[in-house]
Amino acid sequence: MTTVKILPERSSTMQHADGYLEIVLHSRLTSKFVGILCDAGFPCEPIGEGIFRCFGSSDIIANIVSKQPDIETQRYLDHYLLVFSLDAGVRQHVVDIFFEHIATEYEKRIDLERNRANVCNLLNFLKISGMRDRSLVVDYGCGTGISANVSIQYAWRIVGVDRCHVMRSIAASKGMTVLAPVDISQAYPAGVDAAFCSYVLHLVFDLSDIKILWDSLRVGGILVANFHKGSGESRLTEFFTSLGAQIGEPCVVDDKYQHGLYRSYVKD
Ligand SMILES: C[S@@+](CC[C@H](N)C(=O)[O-])C[C@H]1O[C@@H](n2cnc3c(N)ncnc32)[C@H](O)[C@@H]1O
Missing domain, CATH: 3.30.70 (Alpha-Beta Plaits)
Known part of the structure; x- marks a missing residue:
């Protein structure tokens, strides 16, 4: 001790x-x-x-x-x-300890409207990119499930994925279907249509999780994300490029908040 x-x-x-x-x-x-x-x-x-x-x-x-x-x-x-x-594994371990520690307080600590606005932007990008009704969309790093309310205007099936079990159970209490990253491919063997990451990728160090997500994306599927203060963008873009992704820059819809860089990664 x-x-x-x-x-x-x-x-x-x-x-x-x-x-x-x-x-x-x-x-x-x-x-x-x-x-x-x-x-x-x-x-x-x-x-x-x-x-x-x-x-x-x-x-x-x-x-x-x-x-x-x-x-x-x-x-x-x-x-x-x-x-x-x-060490990347130790970094992810620190991120895991942190989110487990703050999960129950998370929504009180953040600017909730800011994160909601970001989720709206990301969902809007997916809509513009042609998501159809009943599309299967992963909210990767879903946290407490902020997207559960925001996404009801879309007729998509949203699944929350998060490493933190406390975050997952809070998101589940809002009616969200939730999974750990390692379970995505088993749960959806036919693949998912899209994924979005809101305020997540600057904190993701275990790229094996992201590889599982990418492998689960169907061909033509799209992943959109913001990079808080631009942090982690070059590391993740390099990683997605190595996996053969086409990189894009979705347009920003709200300019009230500074959400950092936006990127889209399309699976060829
Ligand atoms: C800052 S919170 C963002 C939560 C939510 N997306 C939002 O916009 O409020 C980051 C979340 O990513 C999760 N996370 C961190 N590393 C992850 C990883 N490698 N795979 C999946 N989730 C991860 C954390 O547990 C945490 O819930």
Whole structure:
């Protein structure tokens, strides 16, 4: 179990007033980072396997962590810092810990209207690209199933796919059919017509999941996605290109929010 190091001179009121950051990382790195932050005067407490809370200025804490060697960090939703070592499998593990941790709070933490607007854009792209009634469409990285309400205007069969079982059960509670990525091909051996990824692909490091999705897409099928702040776009576009995809740039319909780059990948 992680060592708890709360510095005695800080009262909980003071900790609260100063702010905090929740740090998500591979559990084998926990004691190292707790030690570094406590030595720098920022008390820490464990929240769960691979997560601890650090009290103090979130910007300063993030700055201290991001200066450590052999890691990359990503700030998320103000109060979270994801710490990635350079191994893709470990990165995905950190993403998994994070979403399991925030799943029940997810919709309160995000700007729900922004994500809904993005799902609308992606569904609109699919409509323009010629989806027919009863088409089978995967909401890949469906999270809590935001698309369940947004998609009712389309006569498509939407299936939510997510690695996180907590996210899947919340989406299922909204009436969505849900699956883990590994189960797509078995569930739909004849293939799916399309897929969309809303605020997902910048966080996907395990490309074997994406390969399963791609293999399940029928020939002529299309995958559309946004890349938050452009992050992950070149990595994923390179991957889809290696699989023979035709790359496109769907037009953006709403400009109220900045959803990042949009891309479409068509299976030849
Ligand atoms: C930021 S949330 C987006 C949820 C939803 N699409 C939205 O727009 O609000 C990212 C989701 O992707 C899921 N995810 C992360 N990596 C994944 C992977 N390799 N395969 C499938 N889902 C993944 C997470 O569990 C999480 O539910």
